[in-house]
Amino acid sequence: MKRHIIILIAAVLLAACGQRQVDHPTLVDAPAPIWPDYADVTIPAGIAPLNFNVDGSDVERVDVVARGSKGGQLHVQGEWADFDIDEWASLTEQNRGGRITFTVCTLSDGRWKQYRDFSISVSPYPLDDWGLTYRRIQPGYEVGGDIGIYQRDLHTFSEYAILTETAVPGRCMNCHTANRANPAQLTMQIRGEGGGTLIQKDGRQQWLDTKTDSTKAAGSYAYWHPDGNYCAYAVNSVHQSFYVGRDRRIEAYHKFSDIIILDTRTNELVLSPLLQTEDQEIFPAFSADGRTLYYSTSKPCNVPAEYQKVKCSLCAIGFDAATGTYGTTVDTLLNAQQLDKSFTLARPSYDGRWLMYCVTDCSNFPVFHPEADLWLMDLKTRQTRPLTEVNSDDTDSFHNWSTNSHWFVFASRRGDGQYCRLYLASIDDRGRVSKPFLLPQRHPRAFDQAMMDSYNCPDFTHTKVSFDAHDAHRQVFNGERVKVKIR
Secondary structure (H helix, E strand, O other), rough: OHHHHHHHHHHHHHHHHOOOOOOOOEEEEEOOOOEOOOOOOOEEEOOOOOOOOOOOOOOOOEEEEEEOOOOEEEEEEEOOOOOHHHHHHHHHHHOOOEEEEEEEEEEEOEEEEEEEEEEEEEOOOOOOEEEEEEEEOOOOOOOOOOEEEEEEEOOOOOOEEEEOOOOOOOOEEEEEEEEOEEEEEEEEEEOOOOEEEEEEEEOEEEEEEEOOOOOOEEEEEEEEOOOOOEEEEEEEEEEEOOOOOOOOOEEEEEEEEEEEEOOOOOOOEEEOOOHOOOEEEEEEOOOOOOOOEOOOOOOOOOOOHHHOOEEEEEEEEEOOOOOOOOEEEEEEEEOOHHHHEEEEEEEEEOOOEEEEEEOOOOOOOEEEEEEEEEEEEOOOOEEEOOOOOOOOOOOOOEEEEOOOOOOEEEOOOOOOOOOOEEEEEEEOOOEEEEEEEEOOOOOHHHHHHOOOOEEEEEEEEEEOOOOOOOHHHHHHOOOOOOOOOOO
């Protein structure tokens, strides 16, 4: 027993020796050059620690003290600000609805410098979802490759693979979509040879062939009806063209696109002539009550030559889940021709209050457009505005809501113009939006330099996704598909 006490004391002393005393630091009247930029962001209590690096080639050591306005304090010292997960969670919970202030000092050439303090807010709104799901893909332009669908615990730094290219070699996975963050109901598509559409409900995988003589192509860009009985898809073909002699490299476009709804109970497609026209209908999304289907539509153009003429209006049509029938009229919420913009990726909040969408100068594929911004419509008043609080000078798109509709995630190329990274922001009952923060990482700078993938199609997941990749491999390669029928 005595030997154990001595070892414990020695360990404590060694730990104490690892931290140098910050004596008489030189005060610097400037913000600390931290990365990521977490100053003045709003976070949910219990989020993974906002670890950060302090930039500077001469920085030998970083000392950070975090103090809560409602109590509690953390002190870390090392190569970067690396907070203990449990201690951080306790501090944020204690300061829910308050603020945490950070004092940052750096050691260079044996001398300490102390920068101006910065603060973050801890939102009174919880983030009840377990984590995020997303696709990771290298920012190249090949078909297939090292693609994977992953999930990340938002309260720690743990990431788990759901399905990767190693499980289904040579296949391109996309459009992984859960029903309002409920992973018990999941769909995704495998493109190309041997492709198919997955419907997973309550752990059972079923692979469908959704292409018919009436629908031109397999389903993609999915969105579930809230009752889980229906899932809407766009049927289209995606193409790429490359610029020559410009600062932009690629334009993606669709030569045709229609919208279908799959009844997942009967594997029947429910069609409407209003959603299968010569125009391109794309990106379906059901309203919170399931009575409305939002989508984008553009006039046919000679693409890629006339790619700048591709401008999508934002529309809505009724849907009756009890009878499986559409409304008879289309409501144009935002007219592309009148406003000379393109409106895509409509995502209604789950409380029925807001509609978030993407605005570009043209295109029905905004992720490659640097001018892509997020906008917000108040569904009570139809008033709409750009989300200047979160938009950047580069692409902002691929957004989705948390289950309580007080948080959203989106992908942005703002860091370097090449890689999409994930950002989160909050919204209150009055529509006020906070400054977004980069998805926390254990060692931010090292992770960013080592990560060679872009994030896209992010979404929240209420619980950890349970998915049998071995079963998926077997079903993808056995070639067996359930053929859908037209109702």
